[in-house]
Amino acid sequence: MSDKFFSDEISDKYSLRGRVFHKIRDDILNGKYKEHDELREAAIGEELGVSRTPVREAFRQLELEGLIHIVPNKGAYVTGITSKDVRDIYMIRAQLEGLCAKWATEHISEAQMQEMEENVYLAEFHAAKGHTEQIASLDNRFHEIMYEACASKMLEHSLKDFHQYVYRIRKQTLAQGARSSASNDEHRKIMEAIKEKDGERACELAKIHMLNAYDNICKKGLLD
Amino acid sequence: MSDKFFSDEISDKYSLRGRVFHKIRDDILNGKYKEHDELREAAIGEELGVSRTPVREAFRQLELEGLIHIVPNKGAYVTGITSKDVRDIYMIRAQLEGLCAKWATEHISEAQMQEMEENVYLAEFHAAKGHTEQIASLDNRFHEIMYEACASKMLEHSLKDFHQYVYRIRKQTLAQGARSSASNDEHRKIMEAIKEKDGERACELAKIHMLNAYDNICKKGLLD
DNA sequence: AATACATAGATTGTATACAATGATACAGAA
DNA sequence: TTCTGTATCATTGTATACAATCTATGTATT
Numbered sequence: 001m002s003d004k005f006f007s008d009e010i011s012d013k014y015s016l017r018g019r020v021f022h023k024i025r026d027d028i029l030n031g032k033y034k035e036h037d038e039l040r041e042a043a044i045g046e047e048l049g050v051s052r053t054p055v056r057e058a059f060r061q062l063e064l065e066g067l068i069h070i071v072p073n074k075g076a077y078v079t080g081i082t083s084k085d086v087r088d089i090y091m092i093r094a095q096l097e098g099l100c101a102k103w104a105t106e107h108i109s110e111a112q113m114q115e116m117e118e119n120v121y122l123a124e125f126h127a128a129k130g131h132t133e134q135i136a137s138l139d140n141r142f143h144e145i146m147y148e149a150c151a152s153k154m155l156e157h158s159l160k161d162f163h164q165y166v167y168r169i170r171k172q173t174l175a176q177g178a179r180s181s182a183s184n185d186e187h188r189k190i191m192e193a194i195k196e197k198d199g200e201r202a203c204e205l206a207k208i209h210m211l212n213a214y215d216n217i218c219k220k221g222l223l224d
Numbered sequence: 225m226s227d228k229f230f231s232d233e234i235s236d237k238y239s240l241r242g243r244v245f246h247k248i249r250d251d252i253l254n255g256k257y258k259e260h261d262e263l264r265e266a267a268i269g270e271e272l273g274v275s276r277t278p279v280r281e282a283f284r285q286l287e288l289e290g291l292i293h294i295v296p297n298k299g300a301y302v303t304g305i306t307s308k309d310v311r312d313i314y315m316i317r318a319q320l321e322g323l324c325a326k327w328a329t330e331h332i333s334e335a336q337m338q339e340m341e342e343n344v345y346l347a348e349f350h351a352a353k354g355h356t357e358q359i360a361s362l363d364n365r366f367h368e369i370m371y372e373a374c375a376s377k378m379l380e381h382s383l384k385d386f387h388q389y390v391y392r393i394r395k396q397t398l399a400q401g402a403r404s405s406a407s408n409d410e411h412r413k414i415m416e417a418i419k420e421k422d423g424e425r426a427c428e429l430a431k432i433h434m435l436n437a438y439d440n441i442c443k444k445g446l447l448d
Numbered sequence: 449a450a451t452a453c454a455t456a457g458a459t460t461g462t463a464t465a466c467a468a469t470g471a472t473a474c475a476g477a478a
Numbered sequence: 479t480t481c482t483g484t485a486t487c488a489t490t491g492t493a494t495a496c497a498a499t500c501t502a503t504g505t506a507t508t
Contacts, residue, residue, distance in 0.1 A: 017491080017492090018296075040458095040459075040460095041459080041460070042458095042459075042460095050492075050493085051492060051493045051494070052460090052493085052494090053277075053491080053492055053493065053494090054491080054492065054493095056281065056460090056461090057280065057281055057284050060281050060284045060285050061284050061285070061287075061288050063285075064285050064288040064289065065288065066381070072242075072460085072461085072499095073459085073460055073461075073498080073499050073500065074459085074460075074499090074500070074501095075459075075460075076460095084376075085377070085378055088376045088377075088378040088379055089378055091323065092320065092323065092378065092379055092382065095319040095320060095322075095323055096316065096319060096320075098319075099315065099316065099319055152308075152312045153309070153312075154309055154312040154313055154316060154386075155312055155316055157290075158316065158382065162378075241461080241462090264488095264489075264490095265489080265490070266488095266489075266490095274462075274463085275462060275463045275464070276463085276464090276490090277461085277462055277463065277464090278461080278462065278463095280490090280491090296469095296490085296491085297468080297469050297470065297489085297490055297491075298469090298470070298471095298489085298490075299489075299490075300490095
């Protein structure tokens with residue numbers, strides 16, 4: 001079975017092109033390549049020990065993911081995310097995470113429910129200790145569990161795209177620490193609503209969670 | 225200005241790779257290549273008079289768009305859209321088109337508003353005459369105008385993706401004719417709400433419009 | 449000095465050649 | 479017969495070669 005619809009889920013992470021693709025993506029998300037940087041095929045190919053061909057193919061995919069944009073016959077440039085983009089993404093996510101939470105309520109498996117509970121529990125522990133690294137990782141994972149639990153390849157794919165898109169920003173936010181406990185409280189409430197099979201409440205809570213997250217980013221002045 | 229974020233808007237429709245990409249995409253959307261068909265690089269390259277290189281690059285993009293999926297070392301296959309996918313897409317679109325209508329209310333330009341009014345007016349004319357071809361085209365365009373009017377590259381990109389994704393189905397639906405006048409009435413109401421700057425109402429109406437469109441597809445038994 | 453043009457270098461775009469992988473068919477053994 | 483291994487072929491994956499395009503520099507002309 002396992003209809004593999006989307007490339008980043010085909011997990012060809014071990015083919016050459018796949019590795020190149022993921023490497024460049026990580027380098028962009030982690031800030032090695034910054035906004036408006038120009039990426040040269042030959043240079044990157046040399047760095048990774050491959051020819052231009054797989055690099056070019058990776059570029060095409062990165063472009064569709066919105067991480068770079070290519071000007072024909074000229075070059076590939078790291079895409080800038082404006083503060084308006086971030087705002088738009090959070091508003092879009094507010095809608096979609098709501099839908100996702102609702103569907104997750106209907107389709108979540110035992111194992112997923114359990115992982116979600118563990119996640120919330122563990123996050124509280126690390127929040128108390130101030131372990132920012134683990135908090136960030138658990139926060140990410142919480143949302144991914146929900147994406148997977150909604151049992152919709154289409155929605156999962158969209159949300160993962162947006163989620164990743166604001167990765168850079170989110171990393172900074174969570175490093176700030178202050179919000180992490182508030183955020184985790186919201187996770188807990190969403191989790192409980194899902195567990196009690198109250199789809200409408202889960203939907204509402206997930207929406208609010210996104211709006212709060214965005215407010216937090218604005219307050220911290222993390223956008224330009 | 226004109227930050228060109230997404231490849232399909234870079235309109236490199238005139239480069240070789242761009243032409244190949246759009247050609248294959250159209251062939252899939254118009255049904256020349258059907259679900260589960262295998263696409264061979266060499267064959268398509270020969271058909272279009274180009275080498276495998278641009279074909280391969282086009283494949284990578286089509287994969288991320290979700291129109292084909294690639295099994296490493298094996299081949300490229302036209303993606304199947306299940307009836308559940310269609311349902312999911314319409315539910316997602318219901319959320320996003322609502323948001324879009326709301327934002328369009330805030331940002332629509334004079335020219336866009338005028339084109340939208342013309343669109344509704346013309347569609348009524350063609351609906352009366354039973355011109356299915358023009359109706360389909362105007363229906364498409366109505367939504368695109370709204371996507372452009374919302375002034376959000378992120379949302380526009382997402383919605384265009386989904387919109388295109390159900391193109392095959394929509395074509396059949398509209399060919400049925402019956403719903404076209406009901407659908408256009410809904411367009412008119414959305415248009416009026418936008419014109420009167422009533423964002424909330426536009427949002428609500430756009431959502432309902434999607435749900436009705438989906439109901440219609442189900443009733444007609446167009447899904448498997 | 450300022451502008452237009454020409455030329456050289458760098459970079460991307462495309463085609464081709466070769467390597468690696470997977471599918472198929474057939475032969476032989478259990 | 480059925481299973482297994484091998485050889486062959488078709489197809490994809492990657493590297494390289496060549497063509498086209500853009501950028502920059504320098505020169506000539508006004």
